Amino acid sequence: MIIPAADVPTPGMPPGPAASHAFAPGTALPGAPGLLDLLDVFGDDFVRTPHPWLDLLRASTPVHHDPGTGLWLVSRHRDVRRVLLDPDVFLPDNAQDAVTSLPVAALRVLARAGFQLPPALANNGTDSHPGLRQVVARFLGPRRVAAALPTMEYIADELLQAARARLDAGGTCDLFASFAQVLPCRVLMNLLGIEGIEPATLIRWSDAALELFWGRPTVRRQMELAGLVGEFHTWLSATVQSGTAAPDSLIGALARHRLPGGERLHPQTATSACFFVFIAGQSTTGQLIATVLRWALAEQGMWPRMAHEPGLAQGWTEEVLRREPPVTTWRRVTAQPVELGGVELPAGAPLLLALMGAGSDPEVFAEPERMCPHRPNARRHLAFGTGSHRCPGATLARAEAVVALRAAARVLPQVRLTAGDTDPPMLGLLSFRAPLRVMVTAQ
Numbered sequence: 001m002i003i004p005a006a007d008v009p010t011p012g013m014p015p016g017p018a019a020s021h022a023f024a025p026g027t028a029l030p031g032a033p034g035l036l037d038l039l040d041v042f043g044d045d046f047v048r049t050p051h052p053w054l055d056l057l058r059a060s061t062p063v064h065h066d067p068g069t070g071l072w073l074v075s076r077h078r079d080v081r082r083v084l085l086d087p088d089v090f091l092p093d094n095a096q097d098a099v100t101s102l103p104v105a106a107l108r109v110l111a112r113a114g115f116q117l118p119p120a121l122a123n124n125g126t127d128s129h130p131g132l133r134q135v136v137a138r139f140l141g142p143r144r145v146a147a148a149l150p151t152m153e154y155i156a157d158e159l160l161q162a163a164r165a166r167l168d169a170g171g172t173c174d175l176f177a178s179f180a181q182v183l184p185c186r187v188l189m190n191l192l193g194i195e196g197i198e199p200a201t202l203i204r205w206s207d208a209a210l211e212l213f214w215g216r217p218t219v220r221r222q223m224e225l226a227g228l229v230g231e232f233h234t235w236l237s238a239t240v241q242s243g244t245a246a247p248d249s250l251i252g253a254l255a256r257h258r259l260p261g262g263e264r265l266h267p268q269t270a271t272s273a274c275f276f277v278f279i280a281g282q283s284t285t286g287q288l289i290a291t292v293l294r295w296a297l298a299e300q301g302m303w304p305r306m307a308h309e310p311g312l313a314q315g316w317t318e319e320v321l322r323r324e325p326p327v328t329t330w331r332r333v334t335a336q337p338v339e340l341g342g343v344e345l346p347a348g349a350p351l352l353l354a355l356m357g358a359g360s361d362p363e364v365f366a367e368p369e370r371m372c373p374h375r376p377n378a379r380r381h382l383a384f385g386t387g388s389h390r391c392p393g394a395t396l397a398r399a400e401a402v403v404a405l406r407a408a409a410r411v412l413p414q415v416r417l418t419a420g421d422t423d424p425p426m427l428g429l430l431s432f433r434a435p436l437r438v439m440v441t442a443q
Contacts, residue, residue, distance in 0.1 A: 008308065011259065012413055040068060042216065042354070050328070050432035055356035057304070063341035065260035071331075071352040072345060077361035077382070079354045080175055085333050085387040087125055092333040094350055095123040096276070097331070098107060099214045099430045106219075113230030114237060120272040122330075124387060132273055135257055137392035139191060139250045140281070145395045154405040155186050164411055167442040172418050175408065175438040176290045178372040184400050188278065189423040190409040191396075193249035197235070205232035206283045209275070250274065267380045277393070285397045287427065287434030289404045292317055292343045294424075294438050296405060299371065299416045306409035307433070313409075314409075315373030317401045322359040323371060325383035326434045329354055350401050356433075358382045358418070363417040 039053060040046055046053050057064055057075040064073045074080055083090040097118075102110075119125070131321055138144070159182055163173045185199040194202075194385075211217055217225060245251035254270040296302050296316055306313050329377035334349040345351075359381040360368035372378075384391040391397070417440060424437040 026217070036064065039064075041066060041073070042069075042070070042430075047426075047433070050356060050433075051360060052351050054354055054360065056166055057354070058357060058361060063343040063345075066352075067388060068318055070218055071350050072340075072343075072351050073354060073362075074340065075354040075357035076341060077358040077364045077380075080355065080358040080382055081386060083340070083351060083353055084382065084385055084389065087388055089335050089338055090351065091125050091335050092123050092332060093119075093125055094331050094333045094365060095389075096213065097123075099372035099397070100216050100222075102222060102226070103219050103402060104210075106222045107227040109223065110230055110233075113234050115230055115233045116268050117233075117272040117275060118266070118269045119271050121392075123275055128269075131257065131259065132254075132269075134248045135253050136250065136277060137275060139253070142394040142395050144191060145399050147185060149399065149403065150394075151190055152183070152187050152403045153407065156183055156403055157411065160407055160411040161340075167412070167415065167440070170442075171414065172439055172441045173323070174439055175293055176286075176429055179408070180293060180404065180438065181282075182288040183404055184397075185282045187396075188281040192251070192277075193246050194239075202278065203282060203286075204228060205235075205437070206279045208232070209279055210283055210427075210429060210432060214431055229347075233271070236274055236278070237271050240274060241267045250277065278391055279327040280391065280406075281396065284432065287432065288317075288320070288397055290436075290438050291326060291434050292320045292401050292405050293408060294435050295371065296370065296409070297415070297440065303415075304413060306405055307413065308410075312373055313402045313405045314398075315375070315378070316371075317398060317405065319371045319373055319375060320401075321383040321398075322365065322370070322375075322378050322381035324433075325358075325359060325381070327357055327383060327431055328356040328433045329431045330385065330433075333436050352430075353382075355382050355385075375386075377422050412440070414443045416443050417441075 035390070036127060037209050038045075038055075045181060051202070062074070062076040062079060064075070065071075066073055074083060104153045119129075121129070121136065124132065156179075163175065163178050166173045167179075181203055182199055185203050188382060189195070189199065193329045196390055205228055208225045209232060212222065212225035212229055238252055240254070245255065247253075247256075247387075251270070251274065254265055257265045257270075259265060296306055302316070306316070332351045332353060334345050334347055334351070336347045338345050359365070362368055364380055365375070365377065384394040384397075417438075419441070421437070421439045424435045424439070427436055
């Protein structure tokens with residue numbers, strides 16, 4: 001279950017790719033200790049322009065204790081990879097704990113909705129995890145994704161034709177709200193056999209869960225979000241327990257699943273698995289698509305090539321995953337005293353793994369600040385994790401981003417980012433960062 005945690009400072013809302021740095025990327029490292037005294041992982045300086053800070057952390061204190069949050073920030077590729085590959089020493093138990101304490105009133109709202117999320121996937125370190133992950137991976141794996149490609153392309157074209165109509169009428173269009181968010185939701189509904197609910201409702205519920213558990217909302221906002229998350233959980237629980245799911249759907253497969261001891265999977269655990277499949281399959285994939293689109297539109301001469309140049313959309317998507325992943329960090333907790341990156345950590349030390357920082361580690365990636373769509377080792381990034389808890393939806397997310405980018409460049413070849421919209425609102429949660437607007441205008 002997601003556990004309310006201690007209060008943390010309010011995260012800022014970073015701008016788009018053209019933002020200026022709080023300090024120059026070439027800041028001399030002898031001053032690193034003084035600079036790191038100013039580090040606030042939820043402050044505007046970090047959230048708006050994380051790369052200078054991540055570069056500084058990697059070069060000076062790659063395993064850095066942040067007194068403001070109590071987290072150990074792990075920023076080198078080799079250290080992050082080591083943690084992810086050893087779930088017995090570095091437990092996943094805290095991966096989905098709430099960042100901000102929930103007030104009693106919000107907890108009551110969730111309790112009235114029967115909100116319970118037993119460990120199922122990302123935060124499950126028990127022997128039930130491999131089987132559950134295998135069930136989910138079958139529905140999001142290469143075979144299913146390949147079969148779903150025509151559906152993805154059809155939905156993408158339908159959404160983009162509507163966007164083109166608005167642009168042809170002489171207006172502007174936000175490709176985040178009208179396209180990037182909606183495409184993965186509709187694809188996921190098709191893959192999982194979900195009917196009888198509007199995509200906009202699922203998107204609203206999923207985004208509310210991210211903000212409630214990974215953000216720093218006000219108490220009033222927590223109450224609003226708790227109501228939405230309660231609605232999400234009530235609908236999902238009823239759907240899982242209805243017994244009407246098609247046998248070849250994810251819910252049907254979970255209903256048939258047997259745990260290592262032979263017992264049936266508890267409906268609450270099945271609900272928990274579906275809860276986070278929906279969030280990852282909708283919200284984070286939509287965030288990836290928005291980031292891919294915005295960076296491609298911002299890069300000189302890149303957009304016209306995306307529709308037809310072989311391999312370019314795939315390479316660009318991979319570079320965005322490496323340099324600007326929507327899932328920027330993930331958490332682990334030490335099971336025992338352990339040395340990591342030359343630092344002795346006690347048992348119970350909470351770690352914040354900088355997946356974004358690992359993707360720009362110069363020990364692994366030459367000229368990491370450059371977006372190189374044909375980078376030969378781009379897939380060594382850790383945006384989807386690695387090891388036994390690697391994201392089972394990685395193939396689907398990649399495919400949707402590539403389809404979305406190619407289709408948008410083909411249907412909207414003459415668009416550009418709207419002038420003056422260089423600093424869009426950004427999602428700035430503990431582990432999630434992406435533009436919340438991709439406003440375009442016809443040239």
